[in-house]
Amino acid sequence: MNPEQVTPTASFIEDLGADSLDTVELVMAFEEEFSVEVPDEDAEKLQTVGDVIRYIEERAK
Numbered sequence: 001m002n003p004e005q006v007t008p009t010a011s012f013i014e015d016l017g018a019d020s021l022d023t024v025e026l027v028m029a030f031e032e033e034f035s036v037e038v039p040d041e042d043a044e045k046l047q048t049v050g051d052v053i054r055y056i057e058e059r060a061k
Contacts, residue, residue, distance in 0.1 A: 008050030030056065 001016060012018040012026065027043045030036065030052060036059045038046070046052050 006049055008048065008053060010049045011047055034060065
């Protein structure tokens with residue numbers, strides 16, 4: 001993956017080529033890296049890089 005493709009508007013599946021297993025692994029990595037718990041219903045809404053950034057920023061306060 002080209003790092004320049006990773007932008008706030010980039011979709012994990014459509015733009016970055018992630019599949020459903022990749023998205024589960026990404027959420028698990030976010031939980032571990034940022035010490036946040038992401039319920040399944042929230043994880044389904046995290047479609048873009050920007051979605052994740054906003055989600056983590058809101059929970060880190």
